[in-house]
Amino acid sequence: MLQQKIPATVITGFLGAGKTTMIRNLLQNANGKRIALIINEFGDLGVDGDVLKGCGAEACSEDDIIELTNGCICCTVADDFIPTMSKLLERENRPDHIVIETSGLALPQPLVAAFNWPEIKTQVTVDGVITVVDSAAVAAGRFADDHDRVDALRVEDDNLDHESPLEELFEDQLTAADLIVLNKTDLIDAAGLKTVRDEVSARIARKPTMIEARNGDVAAAVLLGLGVGTEDDIANRKSHHELEHENGEEHDHDEFDSFVVELGAVADPAGFVERLKGVIAEHDVLRVKGFADVPGKPMRLLIQAVGSRIDQYFERAWGPGETRGTRLVVIGLHDMDETAVRAAIAAAV
DSSP states (O other): OOOEEEEEEEEEETHHHHHHHHHHHHTTTOOOOOOOEEOOOSSSHHHHHHHHHHHHOSSOGGGGGEESSOOGGOOIIIIHHHHHHHHTTTTSSOSSSEEEEEOOOOHHHHHEEEEEEEEEEETTEEEEEEEEEEHHHTTTTTTTTHHHHHHHHHHHHHTTSSHHHHHHHHHHHHHTEEEEEEEGGSSOOOHHHHHHHHHHHOSSOOOOOOEOOOOTTOHHHHHHHOOOOOOGGGSSSSSSSHHTTTOOOOOOOTTTTEEEEEEOOSOOOHHHHHHHHHHHHHHHHEEEEEEEEOOOEEEEEEEETTTEEEEEEEHHHHHHHHOOOOOEEEEEEEOOOHHHHHHHHHHHH
C-alpha cells in the first residue's frame, strides 16, 4: 500500500505578526501528533528556532526542529528547502505533520510551488497556508503606506506608481492564505478590529476564512487538518512579483536589510527598552529581536520589538557552557543607516 501523504502547514505573516508564539502554542497542544518544524529566518541569528527549542513540547523534540538561516526560503527553495525536505522524509520515524514557519519577509508562493516537485509531491501535500496578521499594526496603518517620504516621491515622479515593499509583501502573504489569523486583537478596540477586517478583505480577491486570536492562541484542530492541497491551486495565488515578472526574473529582497548587534550585559533592561523605542522610531526600524544578558539573572531576557511595541520576558536559563551576552537582529528597509543604528543601540545600553 502507498503510504498516505504527510500534511504540511505553511505559516507566514509579516515581521512580528506572532507566528512563533502561535507555533509554540500549537506544539504544546498538539494532541499527540509528532510534528517536524522547519524555521526560516531573515538574517543569521536564529531567534525563533531558539525560542521553540526551549518550549519543552513533547510533540516536537529538538531533533525535529530544522533551522534555515542562510536566506529567505522563497529564494533558496532548490538549494535549501528541497534537500531539507528530502532528508526529513528519509527518516525512519517520519513525522505526522510538518509545520513550516517562513521568514517575515518571505513570499509563500515559491515555497508552496515547490511541493509540486516530483520527489516531494508523491509524499507530502500542503494542508494549508496560514497567514498571521498583526492586527494592531494594520489598524495603525503600517501597511497602508503611511510613509510621508514615499508619498512625496510619488507625487514628484510619475514613474513611482508601484506600491511600497511593505504593501506588496503584505498583500502577497494574504493572497497565498487558506486561513487568515487576525492576531493581537487584544491590542485594539471593536472599531479598530472592523477596520482591520475591512482592510484585509480589500487587499485580496480571494476570500479565505478569517479568524481572530490573542497571543497566537489558536487550537491545533483549527490550524491543522485544513486538507486544502494548496500546491494544486498555486496558479490562482500569484504574487506581485510573479504578475510583474512572468518572464522568469529572479525575486530578491534588496528592499530590506538585516544585521546583528552584539553587546555586553544590560544592567537596566527597563531603561534599555525605553531607549530602544526611541532608536526604532528615529530610524524607522521594522523589527528587533534577540536576547539580553542581565547581570545577576540566571535566565536570558527575550526582547521582541515590532515598531514601538516591545515585549520582554525572561525566557529560559542560560545553558551550561553557553556564553552570556546580548545579541539582537535588526531588520529595516534598505535605506536604513546601519552604522547609525548600531551606534544608537550601543548607546542605549
